[in-house]
Amino acid sequence: MIRPPAWWRRRVQGAADAHTIDDLVAALERADADGIRRVLHSEVVTLVDGGGLVDAPLAAQHGADAALESLRRTVRDGTIEGASINGSPGIIVRDGDRVVATICGSARGEKLVELWIVRNPEKLQRWNRP
Numbered sequence: 001m002i003r004p005p006a007w008w009r010r011r012v013q014g015a016a017d018a019h020t021i022d023d024l025v026a027a028l029e030r031a032d033a034d035g036i037r038r039v040l041h042s043e044v045v046t047l048v049d050g051g052g053l054v055d056a057p058l059a060a061q062h063g064a065d066a067a068l069e070s071l072r073r074t075v076r077d078g079t080i081e082g083a084s085i086n087g088s089p090g091i092i093v094r095d096g097d098r099v100v101a102t103i104c105g106s107a108r109g110e111k112l113v114e115l116w117i118v119r120n121p122e123k124l125q126r127w128n129r130p
Contacts, residue, residue, distance in 0.1 A: 018082070020107050021089040025082050028075050028091075033068060040064040041111040048074075051120030067115055074101045074117050092127065099127035 020039055027035030046067040050056025061070060078093040078100055085092075090104035102124065105115040118124065 017107060018089040020110060020112060021082055021091060021104075024103075024112070025080055025091055028071060028080055031072075036068055036071060037064050039110070039112055040067050040115075041108065041113045044112055044115060046070050046115045046117065048117045049120045049123065051122055053121055054119045056117075056119055067112075070115070070117060071103070074103065074119065099124050102127070 024036065024039045026032075027039065042064050043062065044064055044067045046061040048056040048061075048070055057070070061067065075093050078095050080091055080093050083090055083092045083102075085102050085104045088104055090102055092099050093101040093103070100119065100121075102118045103115065105112045107113060
C-alpha cells in the first residue's frame with residue numbers, strides 16, 4: 001500500500017492553516033494576550049521540547065492560560081516570523097541570527113488545539129547552519 005506524503009497527512013490530520021498562524025504571529029508581535037487567546041482552543045495542549053538542555057516543562061500543559069505562558073516565555077527576548085516547518089505553517093523565534101525555537105500546531109476549525117514548541121538546541125541545528 002502506498003502511503004500519502006507527510007504534507008498531505010498533516011493537512012488531513014488538522015495542521016494549522018497559514019491564516020491561523022499569521023493571526024498568532026500578529027498577536028505575539030503586539031504582546032496581545034487577548035489576541036493570542038482568540039486563536040487558542042480553551043483546552044489546547046502544549047508540548048515544549050527543551051531536550052533537557054533548556055528550561056522547559058517536562059510534561060504536556062493543558063489550557064489556554066498555560067499555552068499563553070509558554071508562548072510568552074518562548075518569544076520574550078526574540079524576534080518572530082512565519083515559516084514553513086516540516087511542510088506546515090509555523091513560527092520561528094530568533095535571538096539575533098540564531099533560531100532558538102520553532103512553534104507549530106494543529107487546529108480544529110479556527111482554533112489551535114495543539115502547540116509544539118521546540119527549544120532543544122540539538123533539534124534546531126538544521127536551522128542554524130551557516
